[in-house]
Structures are given as structure tokens and as C-alpha cells.
Amino acid sequence: MTSTTMRAAVCVRAGGPEVLEVRELPVPAVREGWSLVRVKAAGLNRSELRTRQGHSPNVTFPRVLGIECVGIVAASTDPKVREGTTVAAVMGEMGREFDGGYAEYALLPNSLLMPITTTLPWDVLAALPETYLTAQGALDALGVVPGGRGRLLIRGGTSSVGMAAASIASGYGVRTAATTRGPDKIGALTAAGADHVLVDAGGSLAAGLHSVWPGGPDHVLDLVGADTAVDSLHLVRPGGTVCVAGSLSGWLIPDFEPIAMIPSGTRLTAFHSDNLKGSAGRPVLQRVVREVEAGVYRPNVDRVFGLDDIVAAHRHMENNQAAGKVVVVP
Template structure:
């Protein structure tokens, strides 16, 4: 099989297309013929060498969609369309940047879909993260939500879901050229959310992370909630002093993708909503496997507005 192998830590050039043996099936794991995989910034950071637990060479990819080729789980037989997300995929074992992936049965989510593979591949990590983050915020109809990192695929998905729940949305972007692609009540390029909501939003979904989390705590209304669910600016908040930096009564929480692993029911609902036209899949660019280095360079240069996808096979 053909696979994109990260041979060592470094730039996009360390992703090499190689011929590898198709993985041998073992108990508790099933073989999936991969048709497409969504790309994520966590894979970019792993490729750069910022994931100490990852041993190279490694086939990256924390998510993929495809069809079960050989099953060890009677509940998910051969021929089933599945999505797989997280569970140390592409980190502790080879992931979605390959024509076949041997995956733990616990990660497989059987779904029914009429969507093209590249559209389906844009949904699992993005929309499950968005839905899980909004659940962590406990959004309610009529509330006001600020999304920091609005042009990310998760930010765009969260805005779509929130709007469907009757929540007012404001999104931020540092790039004016991307503003036209955003669908929200307020798109903030240079201004402050306090210009549109002087009392502050009820909720902040912070996808930028370390660099903006403290400011998010300051702009949310007193008693509001901030959820950090992204790390576009890194993992750590330097010199973080909780008592000094978290206003009294304001809540700070986080979303971890692992909590949505295996939630086929949630993903099926999302797929159904996309098929019905309620949500947009927000696919920005589709690359072929041979173009994986270019796809990583595209992500690294922050060119995308939405999801970047790589296709592995053509039907």
C-alpha cells in the first residue's frame, strides 16, 4: 500500500510517499480501506517534533474515513462505512495518511452517508470537537458566543451549530481576506467583542488557546464561561496565575477530543445535518496523497479557511 510516512521531525519535506505492507489484522483491531483523511494542526506539530511520545518513522493522521476491509468486530462487519478519530491514532500507531489503516475497534464509528468522501472526511474531528466544545460551554438559546479563531475548521463548524441552536455568534479573524467566508452575526477583524456586546459574551470558545485565554477570561461577562478547545498559539500559558487572572465567578473549562471518541450517534446526526443542508462542511482545499507535503505547507502558512482534506483513493 502507499502511505505518507513522517521519517523524522522537520519541515513538510520529511513526509515521504512510500510502499508499505498492508497491516496484518489482530484481535480487537480491524483493517480499514481509507478513502480520505482530514488534516489537523496537531499532525503539523507532531511532524515538527513537538509530540515527545511519537517515535519516527510514523504514518500520521488522527482521523480518516473509509470502508472496513477485514473486521474483528461482528457489530461492524466488512463493507461498513466508518470514520475513526483519535485514540492515539497517528501517534502511538500508524494513522490515516495511508491507503489502509489498522485501527482499534473502539475508535471505529459506523455511519450511513451519501456524501462524497472528501466532504465526509472534513466532518469527524472538526464537528465532534465543535459539538463537544459547545456542550462543555452549556450554550443556551438566546445566549451570546464569541469564537476566537473563527476561520479554523472547528470555529466555522461551531458557528454553524450555535446558530442552529438560536445562539448569537461573533467570530474573530486576524486576516481580513478570510472574513467574507465567515457566517456569523458579527465578524471581528480588528475590533473588540465589547464594541458589539458591551457587557461581554456569555460564552467564549477559544480556539487560539495559550496566547488569548487570559484575555478571553477578561472579556466574557461576569459569571460567563470560557472553553479552551484549541492550541493555534501553542499549549502553555506562561506565568498563569489563576486567582489573579480568573475573575471571581467566571468559569474556565476545556474540551478534550477523546471525550467524543466512538460517538457514532453524534457523528451520524452531524452527517445527516450536512446532507440536509443545515450545516456546511467547510472544505477549503483537497489534496491527493502525493501532495501531502504541499498540504502541510498550506496549513503551516495559515492559508486555509476551513478544512484541509487529503484523498487516498478514487471509487
């Protein structure tokens, strides 16, 4: 029987980590088109950090953050998803237009539910949805395929998406280089599957990268985004492709002039994980889960926090201490 109240981490206003408060709230009432999920774990994402800081449009406070979660269906209006089913959910304005995964229960649109069969522990499963769906979608956008002979550079390699992309690319047999600002994180990237690790001290990576690949990479997955996208366009080989799929440095490229800044013939694309939510993402996520269970992909869990430690979890993420995925368990 579902309790009538639940604990949730509520963002009470825009600000620093201290604006996250654990409160007792009513369990949301199920309504048509929505299902109640008992949240077992939720991955943390830097987009939630920016929402907390007040940078996300259409967000009113107080708000329970969390753009993803995994758990068990407690009550459903979807006849195809029974109570007790293990599900994951990502995006679709979770934690923005409606309350998200930082809680013991989440009321979610049926269209977001992805039923999953797995034997993985909850904290490991929670590290996969947003991270691996984004990494897979970005690699697809780049044209990185199994058995491919191309060379892939991942900028922002120790982000959870970067480590997932390294893991997938390694499974594909693709040669991979990844960047980190912290020399102490080189081992984590190597373990994730990167063949080469470059320490990014700021500025262009050209010298270090060309010592490894004189002709440059064929593909660049840029997870840093605004600060590095233009530089990435000049690092990739002529005719290569850059995919921006992260915003570690923000969302906007100042004074961006496409004709002047994109070398002739070089391709610039992007990927947003909203493209793989719900039924579109379910088969991809199920395959990722199977690969993790088989030991082919790594879950790359950095740390697991309890709900009461949500402030510390956000500080850990904001201070760039993580190498991989940060998970919260209600």
C-alpha cells in the same frame, strides 16, 4: 481482495513539511481487537503539524500521521462491524502511538470505529469527524443550547473547528461573533453562520467586541488557546464561561496564575475530542452527518489534496492559508 502493499505519507523525522515522504508499505496484518480500514479520505489537523515538528510525546519516527480518517472496513475482528461498512475514526493515539490516516489503509482498534450511514462524498465526510465532534463537545461544555439567548464569541474562527462551531451555533439560533486574522476570510465566516466578524490584529479584542456587545459575550470558545486564553477570561461577561478547545498558539499558558488571572465568578473549562471517540462519538457524528445532508450545517471544506501533495497540504495548513478543513484523499 486487499492488496499486499499500500501508499502512505510517512513522517520520517521531526522537521518541516519536507519530512513527509510518500512510500510503499506493506498493508498491515489484521490482529485480534483491530480492524483494517480502506481509507477514502482523511482530514488534516494542526495537532499533526505539531507531531511532525517533534512536539508530541510518545511518538517515534518513522510514523504515518493522521488522527482521523473515513473509509470502508476491509477486514474486521469485530463481529458487530462487517466488511464493507462505512466508518469514521478519530483520536485514540492514531498517528502517534500507531500509524494513522495518511495512507490507503489503516489498522485501527475496534473501539475507535464509528459506523456511519451517509450519502455524502468522501471528501465532505472526511471534513466532519474531528472538527464537528470537537465543536459540539466544546459548545456542550459551554452550555450553548438550541434556542439559547446567550452570545458566543469564537476565537480562531476560520479554523475548521471554529467554522463548525459557527455552523452549529447558527443552527441553534445563537448570536455569534468570530475572529480572524485575515480580512479576506470575513466572507467565509459569514457564510459559516457568524453574525459578526472581528479582525484580530493582535492584542485584546475589547474595543471591537464591546462595540458589538457592550456587556461582553456570555460564552467564549477559544481555539487559539495559550496566547489568548487569559484575554478571553477578561472579555467574557462577569459570570460567563470560557472553553479552551484548541491549541493554535501552543499548549502551555506561560506563568499562569489562576487566582490572579481568572476574574471572580468567571468559569474556565476545556474540551478534548478524545471524550467523543468510538461509541461515544458515533451518535453525535451521525446526527452531524444528517444535518450536513439536510443543508443545516456546512462541511466547510477549504481544499482537497491528493496523497502525493501531502507536503503542499501541510504547508497550506502551517501558513494559515486555510479557511475551514483541509482534506487529503489517498
